[in-house]
Amino acid sequence: MKKEIGTGQAFKTTREKDLLSHLISTSSKYKLWIAFLLLIILFGMFAYYRQVKYGLIVTGMRDFTSWGIYISNFVFLVAISLVGSLFSSILKLNKNEWAKPLIRVSEIIAVAAIICASIIIIIDMGRPDRFFYVITHFRIQSPIIWDVIIISTYLVISILLLYISILPDIALCRDRLTEIPNWKKRFYRIMAINWVNHPKQVAILQKVSKILSVAVLPVAFAIHTVTSWLFATTWRPGWDSTNLGPYFVSGAFMAGAAIIVIAMYFIRNQLKLKSYITEGHFNNMGKLLVLLSLVYLYFNINEYLGPAFKMVGVEGEHITELFAGKYSLLYWFVQLGGLVFPIILLLFRKMRKPLPLLIISFFVILGAWVKRFLIVIPSLQHPYLPIQDVEESYLHYVPTWEEWAITLSSFAGLLLIVTILIKLFPVLPVQEKELVINTDSNPLIIKNES
Amino acid sequence: MSSKKINCDSRRNFLKNISTGGLLAVSGLSLLSCRNSSEEKTTLLTTDGKLVQVSKSEIEEMEHLHQGAPPKEAREGIPGKKFVMVVDLSKCKNARKCVEACDTHHNLTPDRPYIKVLKMKDNEKSSPYWMVKPCFHCDNPPCVKVCPVGATFKRSDGIVLVDNERCIGCRFCMAACPYSARVFNWKAPPEGKLDLPYSPETSLPSKIGTVAKCDFCPDMIRNGDLPHCVPACPNGVIYFGNELDDTVTNGEETLRLSTLLKEKAGYRYMEELGTKPRLYYLPPVDRMFPFEETNQESQS
Numbered sequence: 001m002k003k004e005i006g007t008g009q010a011f012k013t014t015r016e017k018d019l020l021s022h023l024i025s026t027s028s029k030y031k032l033w034i035a036f037l038l039l040i041i042l043f044g045m046f047a048y049y050r051q052v053k054y055g056l057i058v059t060g061m062r063d064f065t066s067w068g069i070y071i072s073n074f075v076f077l078v079a080i081s082l083v084g085s086l087f088s089s090i091l092k093l094n095k096n097e098w099a100k101p102l103i104r105v106s107e108i109i110a111v112a113a114i115i116c117a118s119i120i121i122i123i124d125m126g127r128p129d130r131f132f133y134v135i136t137h138f139r140i141q142s143p144i145i146w147d148v149i150i151i152s153t154y155l156v157i158s159i160l161l162l163y164i165s166i167l168p169d170i171a172l173c174r175d176r177l178t179e180i181p182n183w184k185k186r187f188y189r190i191m192a193i194n195w196v197n198h199p200k201q202v203a204i205l206q207k208v209s210k211i212l213s214v215a216v217l218p219v220a221f222a223i224h225t226v227t228s229w230l231f232a233t234t235w236r237p238g239w240d241s242t243n244l245g246p247y248f249v250s251g252a253f254m255a256g257a258a259i260i261v262i263a264m265y266f267i268r269n270q271l272k273l274k275s276y277i278t279e280g281h282f283n284n285m286g287k288l289l290v291l292l293s294l295v296y297l298y299f300n301i302n303e304y305l306g307p308a309f310k311m312v313g314v315e316g317e318h319i320t321e322l323f324a325g326k327y328s329l330l331y332w333f334v335q336l337g338g339l340v341f342p343i344i345l346l347l348f349r350k351m352r353k354p355l356p357l358l359i360i361s362f363f364v365i366l367g368a369w370v371k372r373f374l375i376v377i378p379s380l381q382h383p384y385l386p387i388q389d390v391e392e393s394y395l396h397y398v399p400t401w402e403e404w405a406i407t408l409s410s411f412a413g414l415l416l417i418v419t420i421l422i423k424l425f426p427v428l429p430v431q432e433k434e435l436v437i438n439t440d441s442n443p444l445i446i447k448n449e450s
Numbered sequence: 451m452s453s454k455k456i457n458c459d460s461r462r463n464f465l466k467n468i469s470t471g472g473l474l475a476v477s478g479l480s481l482l483s484c485r486n487s488s489e490e491k492t493t494l495l496t497t498d499g500k501l502v503q504v505s506k507s508e509i510e511e512m513e514h515l516h517q518g519a520p521p522k523e524a525r526e527g528i529p530g531k532k533f534v535m536v537v538d539l540s541k542c543k544n545a546r547k548c549v550e551a552c553d554t555h556h557n558l559t560p561d562r563p564y565i566k567v568l569k570m571k572d573n574e575k576s577s578p579y580w581m582v583k584p585c586f587h588c589d590n591p592p593c594v595k596v597c598p599v600g601a602t603f604k605r606s607d608g609i610v611l612v613d614n615e616r617c618i619g620c621r622f623c624m625a626a627c628p629y630s631a632r633v634f635n636w637k638a639p640p641e642g643k644l645d646l647p648y649s650p651e652t653s654l655p656s657k658i659g660t661v662a663k664c665d666f667c668p669d670m671i672r673n674g675d676l677p678h679c680v681p682a683c684p685n686g687v688i689y690f691g692n693e694l695d696d697t698v699t700n701g702e703e704t705l706r707l708s709t710l711l712k713e714k715a716g717y718r719y720m721e722e723l724g725t726k727p728r729l730y731y732l733p734p735v736d737r738m739f740p741f742e743e744t745n746q747e748s749q750s
Contacts, residue, residue, distance in 0.1 A: 056619075130616075384629065
């Protein structure tokens with residue numbers, strides 16, 4: 001498949017060759033993958049066309065269940081986007097050297113997820129044509145406005161973080177890659193904004209990078225806390241909780257770690273980076289996932305124990321429905337399959353090998369998505385006043401094919417953005433040495449543990 | 451098609467100018483046109499006392515002529531008023547006339563009415579009763595607080611309205627309302643009453659992708675009438691009035707609000723939520739009717 005490689009393209013080091021060669025050659029597998037994603041997105045666009053034409057009636061949502069899988073998917077995507085801050089802030093500032101090769105992947109996923117989240121929330125609107133009213137007619141006391149502000153802030157910071165980290169590599173691409181089409185050369189030239197590794201430039205870059213990795217943390221916490229407030233500011237059972245902020249944030253970090261595992265597994269195999277993303281990374285990610293899952297488990301217990309102990313009124317009804325009612329199967333799948341079993345399994349070293357960890361991470365992600373469904377939908381079905389005298393369709397919520405198509409295409413959109421960014425830019429920093437002026441620091445690449 | 455609509459609109463506006471109360475009215479345009487026709491004519495009296503002749507085919511029946519204020523003016527309340535509603539649960543037998551009147555005037559389909567009549571049972575031992583539930587027009591309205599664009603607003607006269615030309619359809623207000631008072635236009639609104647100029651006071655015409663709810667009919671109140679549901683009730687269940695005057699009326703009897711609430715132990719639904727509803731209930735004691743399911747079953 002790698003026909004064009006080596007035809008005139010020279011690399012200085014093997015690292016450069018390993019990390020840059022996939023930017024030049026385009027395999028048919030890659031084209032097929034892109035076509036597949038575009039097909040799903042096209043299908044989603046058709047579903048959305050129908051929704052615009054006929055109204056939200058094409059969804060399964062009705063007056064009581066007035067929010068559906070669009071909103072739960074939005075919460076899920078916002079959750080995924082927090083992973084950027086996990087790596088480029090928490091792990092970086094704590095000097096976790098092993099995590100460095102994963103920073104860029106995490107930032108790419110963060111940017112992609114936040115873009116998809118913004119799109120999905122617009123799709124949920126009854127009047128998308130009036131989207132700009134949230135700017136022209138905004139009222140600051142509405143949690144939706146807080147969310148709009150914080151999401152756009154996070155998007156900007158995430159893009160900046162990503163851009164700064166790849167800037168030296170873009171310059172490298174500009175300088176090194178000869179066997180690429182002209183538009184790509186021009187693209188790299190413009191994107192590199194005259195980066196020449198000048199010490200002054202490096203100093204500015206480092207400073208900005210440090211400021212951003214500190215700044216992104218409160219914004220990341222805020223983005224998901226504010227999203228939780230969309231629910232916590234109402235009287236609905238299961239939402240009316242002071243625990244919701246940390247509960248959402250901790251769940252987001254867990255889901256984020258799982259998505260990184262999945263991403264690194266496929267990137268490692270597809271781009272043949274086995275000597276850069278090692279089994280040691282998987283081992284560490286497994287441990288990290290256990291830690292984050294334990295934190296989430298703690299907030300989960302907090303979320304359900306109180307109401308389940310008291311069983312008062314609609315809160316009691318809500319708990320009954322989750323624990324033993326029509327949502328019980330999903331609920332216990334999420335709590336056991338997506339949380340408890342992964343924690344137990346990942347305690348064993350064998351389970352932290354790439355393939356087992358990948359499978360466990362899939363369960364964690366699936367659990368995380370279903371969990372958001374369980375947070376949004378059942379709560380709406382237990383209002384204080386009884387639901388009477390309504391059509392059958394108002395009593396239950398079953399997402400329609402239009403909703404599934406749009407949801408699937410939001411995932412396809414996420415994957416498409418990630419794939420394209422990985423195709424355009426090296427997924428790991430190419431310069432082995434960190435660009436430092438005070439040169440006492442350590443090399444960027446980690447020691448291979450295995 | 452569209453030119454017809456415009457014609458229709460301008461005629462209606464013209465009519466509004468020359469007469470404001472009658473069921474039948476005469477169009478000035480038709481007066482001109484009937485001169486050169488030999489159709490059968492009829493004599494009509496306009497509201498300012500003139501006798502006019504018009505051809506019968508030009509006569510159009512109209513429902514009522516007053517319209518609500520346009521969106522901007524509808525944000526101001528009616529000065530010197532604080533509207534309040536009292537629902538006497540002891541008199542309700544689920545006749546559903548309030549729901550029907552409301553549906554007719556707001557052009558609603560029965561699957562998503564503004565007023566609901568719920569079968570309630572306070573505890574296991576007490577007997578059930580019917581509870582009329584429009585919007586409570588809270589003084590501390592959760593829906594207004596969460597609206598990101600000010601599409602739903604609280605007026606100085608206590609009424610909470612929705613401006614469906616502003617609403618972005620996020621449905622946060624529906625999630626925030628603890629009383630499930632709001633409905634959503636999931637699809638295009640039903641035919642009819644779509645050619646009126648829009649007013650949040652009448653909630654007409656409805657718009658796809660926006661939220662709607664009981665509006666206390668400010669267009670009626672402006673003309674000194676009661677909201678449609680009040681006179682529609684055969685049992686005088688619903689009282690409406692101005693809190694500042696301390697009076698409420700159900701169309702038949704006018705009572706002092708404070709005395710009524712005191713003597714009949716008036717309460718507000720779920721007072722503990724702190725939403726401060728403007729709707730009071732009088733408990734279902736000394737009932738006028740025994741509780742019967744039948745009425746509801748015949749409806750559904």
